Amino acid sequence: MIDLVFGRWTTPVLWVLNHHGKLRFTEVQKLLPDCTPKVLTQRLRQLEADGLVTRTYYAEMPPRVEYESTELARTLIPVFNALADWSDQHLAEVLAARAAYQGD
Template identity: 65%
Template sequence: MPEDPCPIGPVVDVVFGRWTTHVLWVLTNDGRMRFTELQQRLPMISPKVLTQRLRQLERDGLVERSYFPEMPPRVEYETTELGRTLSPVFQTLAAWSDRHLDQIAAARQRYDGP
């Protein structure tokens, strides 16, 4: 099997999948929350997709699901210690975005023409 020329490829697949960064960003910055709270913070994600993302993140060890056998039952999600190690990466990307998104928009406009 040939060696992957991009050493971050596997990480990109795990962390930067569709809606995954949105979920991780909210949980990392806002802390532990219930599904409905997360859904309110991310209204552009359907409940089905949000559930899928949370399950995948839990499987990957980046999010922890806590079940509380109360009446009614309560479930909360939060980033794990491993998930929180991504915080500096997200902060770096946010800073890069602040500095360069205007340049990307200008380049796209030039490329696409009038």
């Protein structure tokens, strides 16, 4: 169940949608350039199935699709904020531990 929120690319996708609001696929992709289109599509579909993302299709020419975090996904904002705070407070320690481990 933990991978529901902390699976690869889940947290970045949810953070982007929570932070930027309703976005088209290409806009999400620009904000997550290291995520391949295939993986982003899979992650968005899974998040939609989990009730964390809403996909809205507009039948116009050309067709348009937008993604938005749901109210359920927005309940994760305090979790993301806590992780960001923890990172701000402890990043130096983590980097020092990595350096020590690598013998730098």
